[in-house]
Amino acid sequence: MSRRRSVMSEQFKAELAKDLGFYDTVQNEGWGGIRTKDAGNMVKRAIQIAEQAIARPPQS
Numbered sequence: 001m002s003r004r005r006s007v008m009s010e011q012f013k014a015e016l017a018k019d020l021g022f023y024d025t026v027q028n029e030g031w032g033g034i035r036t037k038d039a040g041n042m043v044k045r046a047i048q049i050a051e052q053a054i055a056r057p058p059q060s
Contacts, residue, residue, distance in 0.1 A: 013042065016042045016045055016046060017034075017042065019045065020045065022034055022038045025038075
């Protein structure tokens with residue numbers, strides 16, 4: 001099986017996990033220890049952040 005390359009940086013994933021309240025699981029068990037629901041919520045939050053960044057007018 002080939003190893004997938006992550007689209008999100010480790011720092012961004014850690015920030016999302018902290019915001020969503022499951023970073024302690026990541027620290028104790030690694031990313032494989034999080035629930036599927038938490039992973040889905042992390043993706044949803046990343047999409048929300050991206051959409052907000054796109055909606056902002058460019059700063060000059």
